[in-house]
Amino acid sequence: MLRNYFRIAWRNLVKNKVYSAINMTGLGIGMAGAIIIFQLVSYHLGVDKHHRQADKIFRMVVDLHLEDGSVEHEKGSAFPLHTALRKEFANVSHTAYLAQRELTLSIEEANNSRKFFEKSSAAFTDSEFFKIFDYQFIAGNATVLNLPGQAVLTERYAKKYFGKSNPMGRLIRINNAENVTVAGVIKDFPEHTDFKKDIFVSLPTLKKLIPEYGYEDWGWIDSNRETYVSLRSEEDREALEQQLIAFAKKIHGADSNVFHYHLQPLSDVHFNMHYGGKIKYYTIIMLATVGLLLILIACFNFINITTAQSLKRSKEVGIRKVLGVSQWQVFWLFIHEAALFTGISFILAILLSKLLMPMISNWLEINLDINVFADFQLLAFSLALLIFVVCAAGIYPAFVISNFNPVRAIKGLAVANDRGTFSVRKSLVVVQFSISFVLIAVSMVIILQSRYLKNKDLGLNKELILHVGLPDTGTTKIAALSNEIPRIKEVASISFFRNPPSSQTGNGGSIKFENRDWEKFVARSRSADNHYVATYGLKLIAGRNPIQSDTLHELLINNKLVKALGLKSLHEALNKRLVVGDMDNKTGVIVGVLSDFNNADLYSNIEPTVIYASKKHYRSAGIKLQNLSASTIPDIMKVWQKHFPEYVFQYSFYDEEIAGFYKREELASNLTSMFALLSVFLSCLGLFGLALFSIEQRTKEIGIRKVLGASIASITTLLSMDFLRLVGIAIIIASPVSYYFMKKWLQDFAFRIDIEWWIFAVSALLAVAIACLTVGYQSIKAALANPVQTLR
Structure with missing residues (x-):
């Protein structure tokens, strides 16, 4: 039975090549977008979740409440905080201080001295850091970091500095001031972490390297110096937060109303922009929503084109029912047909996502790949996606077609008067173009804001200024x-x-x-x-x-x-x-x-x-x-x-540094533009298929109109207006929705563009123009056809 179902589905696929291509391309692109977004979302949600005690790890942050009523959020902390927490609070299991610093490292070899400038790969800490976070030691152990002049390297940096030779016991000179001995090697950090450090230098070495640093100054807060704690249990957090109020009074005295200490969960570090996070939760939710919308648009295309084609297959269904095939069997026939389309489309989606992922990884500066069978999460998502698409795209058309009255179906009247099907089809077109309009309008605002950020007069000159370090x-x-x-x-x-x-x-x-x-x-x-x-x-x-x-x-x-x-x-x-x-x-x-x-x-x-x-x-x-x-x-x-x-000579251009402030916006611009183009392309595919089918159904009507003197322009307008009306309704519905998202995104900027009326006008013109090009080609082609041939 199953074999028979798939054989019939394959025959129908081959018979209707154009519609099959439209359906499979649409589903393939939609699923590719969903797979890419799933990888992005799962990467961000999985950051630093690999630590076994992740739910008990917190970063100490401080909010500075100033007298003018403003609040400054600081992820950094004073140096004495980590030792004070360890001594004074019983519910604190471990505390660690992590100080990031730019370093010039020298490797002395026979007749050769190699120098490396490490901008963000080096940090100072002690053994407590490795009691809080999970790292696997290949050689040595973390206790060496309690002694001055010691360092621990990752595998890749051990190879970078020393090649294939044993790094243990080798010397590295820091800033031409202090020597450290490599006393440990750890496995490379996983991709999904914010602790991208390859060199851990012992904390006592920091005191020798920078003796003037405020080691006893509680007011010296530096955003590059962070304190992490692990608690004995999650329930201790609330109690410790309360104890920190009295702790602030003890340390800061009369200024304690300024310093408000908080425990920031490790799971929040990646997302909280107040404390230097990488991406907002809101952005993650938006990405997931866009992925779902892409799938829904692709499914709507399949539903629209399949139900539109149902008139052609009504006689087939009618005959099957007359010959004794049950409604349930007809239903499963079309479900299997949807499954075949989805399966082929999924292969296309994997190929397309593998093609696009390197470009997106380059934008994000992370290493992501599409490997369904090597990634359990992606495999589970892919299976769920396949089932969802088969159900979402297949159930409604299968229900409509299997419900045909056999007598009316054989006479070809099954769909002609089915106004419910037609109204659903129009509604789906409106929903598709509403989504596309929102993405077009929001993309335009993001692009305009990104351009504004790059070109705004800052009240200074940033061009042709070279920055070099001063050791x-x-x-x-x-x-x-x-x-x-x-x-x-x-x-x-x-x-x-x-x-x-x-x-x-x-x-x-x-x-x-x-x-x-x-x-x-x-x-x-x-x-x-x-x-x-x-x-x-x-x-x-x-x-x-x-x-x-x-x-x-x-x-x-x-x-x-x-x-x-x-x-x-x-x-x-x-x-x-x-x-x-x-x-x-x-x-x-x-x-x-x-x-x-x-x-x-x-x-x-x-x-x-x-x-x-x-x-x-x-x-x-x-x-x-x-x-x-x-x-x-x-x-x-x-x-x-x-x-x-x-030292190693390092330079940068000031205008590039300023452009780097808004890397997030450039990334958002690239991603939204890409997904907006995908959604528009999917919507146009569906519109193209519907227009093609509609014109096929009205071939004789067009011929008669031409014989009676109708012009090419009037016929083209007649054929296009039904679809353009739906696009117009979509624009009206989507405009307030897009305004909400524009305003929500722009509110993070102190300096921002205004949301002008012409943004909506241009977005609407783009949507209408795209729809006109999609439908107009088929309309003009039909209007130019020889009426004699069409009437035959």
Whole structure:
């Protein structure tokens, strides 16, 4: 019986090649989109779930409640926190401090010295980290990280540094200052983790490498230094949260109302954007929804085309019933037909998803693959997807067709008067184009916002500025770079600083203006020399540029700070004293006011800012270029390496750094555009199939109209209007829905585009134009046909 069902289904597939191709292509594309989205969603939901005690692991975060009512969320923590938690709370099982830092590593070999710059692969920690998180040691053990001068490498980095030779006991020199011995090797971390560290250096080594770090300062909070805890049980979380209130009072005294400590579950670290998460839960939900919608559009196509074709097969069904075939048997015949289509489409979907996945993985900078039989989760999803598609796409058409009255079916009247089927078909077309319109409109807003972020005037110059690292802030070396680099013909100026004007990292603290009390707001700070303004094109609107100094003496402030201080004019701020909290309460004199510039990314508003000299805090040099030639960077590198021969020369362009702030938006733009195109293509496939069938049914009517004098334009309009009317209804329904999603997505940005009426108009025109092209081709072709041949 089953064999017979599939043989009949195969005959029907071969007989109706065009409709079969439309159905299989639509289902294949829909399932491919669903498979890709499933891999993306499962990757993000599975991040760091491989740790056995994941539900008991938390990161200590702190919310800073400022006097002006604002709250700053910090994922970092002060150094003494991890030891204090371990000593004072019985419900804490283990605590670990993880400090990320850029390092230059040197491997000394016979007659050869190899250097590596590690931007984000290195971290300092102790053995407690490996008691909280699951890592498998191949050689050595975690206890070595409690001693100074020790390091643990992953397998891949052991090979990177030492090739096939045994790495154990080998020496690595850090920043040309401290030697560490490789005392352990661990297996490489899995892909689905946020702890992408390959070098773990012992925490006592950090104290030797950076003795001036605030090891006892509870107010020194750095976002690159995090504290993790594991609790004895999940139920201890609430109790510990309550105990942390008294703990904050004990540590911070009168300032305890500022510091609010919280336990952030490990499962929340990847998704919470307040604390530096990678992706929002909302985005995951949206991705899953889009995947479901793609499948539904593909199923709607199958339903529409299959039920539309049912008139052609009505006599076949009628004869089967007359010959004694039951309604249930007819139903299962068409279910098997849907299963055959789905099975072939699934093979197409796997091929298509394998083709697209490398491109998407490149966008996301993660390594994802489609391997159904090697991935149990994907295999289970694929089987569930197959069953769902067969049921969703097959049950309704099978029910409609198997329910035909045999007498009416043989006479060819089974579907002609079936208005219910026709209304369902129209509803499905409306739903398809509503989904496509929403995706088109939302994609347009994301693209426009991404373009706005890239092109917005930040109040500074970001073009042709080269950033290079500054390993040593010795006076002689800075003076040498200041003299030698500007001699390169393409260089206009050079400035030394801790952070560039617009940066996602920065310092800040309280300030005191003249004899007033400490202000209730926080002012952001930038440590920079007196060439900072010229190099970055900042606009001085009052006063003058500071004189050259190695420490805080003269200050620049921005216009936002003048307003925050409540001063009536810019000149009221000049020559006044300002105490800067994050510079150990040092006092400087305000000598200039700058026009406002975006001191952070465009998610945040412009904040009050102070700029002052502090040579010991400089970390980078910004080199303004007049133009860029093939020899510019090599010439700069030659000068730099002359003064820092022990380090690896690293550079980046400032405009690329700023573009990197909005990588998420670029990714969202790429993904939504791709899925919008897929949904539009699927909708057009369905519309094409329906238009083709409708025109086939009206061939003689078209011939008669032409004989009676109807023009090609009138016939084309007649054939197209039924479908365009449905598209128009879809646009009306989808417009408020798309507005909601646009507004929801844009609310994260302090600086954003307005949702203008023309966005909906352009989206509507695109949808109508696509529908016209889809239906119009078949309509014009039918209108141009010879009426004599069509009437025959």
